[in-house]
Amino acid sequence: xxxxxxxxxxxxxxxxxxxxxxxxxxxxxxxxxxxxxxxxxxxxxxxxxxxxxxxxxxxxxxxxxxxxxxxxxxxxxxxxxxxxxxxxxxxxxxxxxxxxxxxxxxxxxxxxxxxxxxxxxxxxxxxxxxxxxxxxxxxxxxxxxxxxxxxxxxxxxxxxxxxxxxxxxxxxxxxxxxxxxxxxxxxxxxxxxxxxxxxxxxxxxxxxxxxxxxxxxxxxxxxxxxxxxxxxxxxxxxxxxxxxxxxxxxxxxxxxx
Numbered sequence: 001x002x003x004x005x006x007x008x009x010x011x012x013x014x015x016x017x018x019x020x021x022x023x024x025x026x027x028x029x030x031x032x033x034x035x036x037x038x039x040x041x042x043x044x045x046x047x048x049x050x051x052x053x054x055x056x057x058x059x060x061x062x063x064x065x066x067x068x069x070x071x072x073x074x075x076x077x078x079x080x081x082x083x084x085x086x087x088x089x090x091x092x093x094x095x096x097x098x099x100x101x102x103x104x105x106x107x108x109x110x111x112x113x114x115x116x117x118x119x120x121x122x123x124x125x126x127x128x129x130x131x132x133x134x135x136x137x138x139x140x141x142x143x144x145x146x147x148x149x150x151x152x153x154x155x156x157x158x159x160x161x162x163x164x165x166x167x168x169x170x171x172x173x174x175x176x177x178x179x180x181x182x183x184x185x186x187x188x189x190x191x192x193x194x195x196x197x198x199x200x201x202x203x204x205x206x207x208x209x210x211x212x213x214x215x216x217x218x219x220x221x222x223x224x225x226x227x228x229x230x231x232x233x234x235x236x237x238x239x240x241x242x243x244x245x246x247x248x249x250x251x252x253x254x255x256x257x
Contacts, residue, residue, distance in 0.1 A: 019046035020179050020211040021070050025079035028065050028234075039065040041234040042079070047179070050209040052202060054222040056248065057231035058255055064183065066231065067215045071104055071181045072096045083178055101130045105172030105180040107201075109187035111164045113156040119163075120152040123170045134174055142170050146200060162193030169200050173210065180204070182214040186221055198224040219248035230255060 028040040039062045047053050047070075055063045068074035070081055072088045081088040083103060091099065105126075106112070113122045123143075124134050143149050146166045156164050165185060172180045182201060186194030202224050204210040214225065222228050228240040228248055232255045240247055 018049060019082070020049040020051075021081070021083050021213065022046035023066075023070060023076075023079060023081050026066070026069060026076055026081065027078040028062070028069060028074070029077045039234050040069065040076075043231075043234070043236050045229060045236055047211065047213050047229075048227075049211050050205065051227065052205045052212045052225045053214070054225035054228045054243070055213065055215045055231065056217065056219075056222055056228055056252065057237065058252070059217075061231040061237075061255075062234040063215050063231050065234075067181055067183060067213065070213065071106070071179075072100050098130075101126055102175065103178045105175065105177040107165070107168050107172050107180060107182040107185045109184040111156070111161075111168050111188070113164055113167060115156050118153050118155050119148060119159065119167045122156070122167055123148075123152075123174055126171060127175055130175070132175070138176070139174060142173050145203070146170050160193070161189050162196055165189060165193070165197050166200065169197065169204075173204055173208075177210075179211045179213060182212060184216055185214065186216070186218065194221070219245040219252070222248045232256075 022045065024044050026040050026043040027038070030037045030039060043066060055066060057063045065074065069076045076089055079089070083099065086099065088096065088099070114125070117125065127134050143152070146169060148166055148170060151159060151163055159167065180201070185197055185201070189197065198221055201212050201214070205212055214221070216222055223243050223245045225243060228243045230237040230239060230251060237255055238251065240251055
């Protein structure tokens with residue numbers, strides 16, 4: 001058994017002004033009184049622009065709640081969330097909806113494709129909802145990189161799981177968002193298809209400077225990231241720079257995962 005890898009804790013780390021997305025004093029409580037569940041308990045964290053960061057922790061650590069608050073999908077109980085220079089925690093619901101549509105991309109475990117639309121229609125849908133036309137050169141580049149050109153007229157039911165997730169990645173990348181949030185993006189894929197999707201997210205960071213924040217429970221998936229942020233009991237528990245599957249496993253073991 002390898003020796004545990006030290007985990008650097010960063011309590012109170014000041015968020016960087018150059019961060020793509022950041023949180024200060026972030027809290028999230030479900031319920032009240034004796035039955036209250038404190039999913040996040042004062043999280044200070046920043047995610048660098050043009051980097052691939054994974055969020056990990058034991059079951060119930062708050063990792064999905066953190067991502068949902070960062071992405072404006074769930075309202076924080078307290079603290080602040082910033083997307084660049086915009087404070088999400090001060091926005092009205094309609095402003096949040098517009099911001100998510102224009103500046104955030106999402107890749108979910110369940111793909112979230114509309115079954116009545118073909119691949120191309122699913123990919124361009126967020127831009128259409130925002131009243132924007134896709135950049136044809138960028139669309140062609142994304143489709144070529146994801147190997148989807150021959151699949152654009154196929155509906156989701158005619159695509160494999162890996163192909164559906166490629167469509168979801170293309171949909172997330174096409175608007176050139178400030179951040180792509182990926183929630184267990186390989187959870188419904190076999191190992192080969194999962195590796196292909198992770199390679200695509202990794203290359204989007206290296207080749208286009210995209211910012212990707214991914215929640216995962218898989219140490220192999222986390223090893224594709226530049227950095228792993230660790231949560232435990234709703235609090236920041238440390239981080240790993242240049243992670244490997246082994247270093248992630250050791251760190252999680254130290255958190256009781």
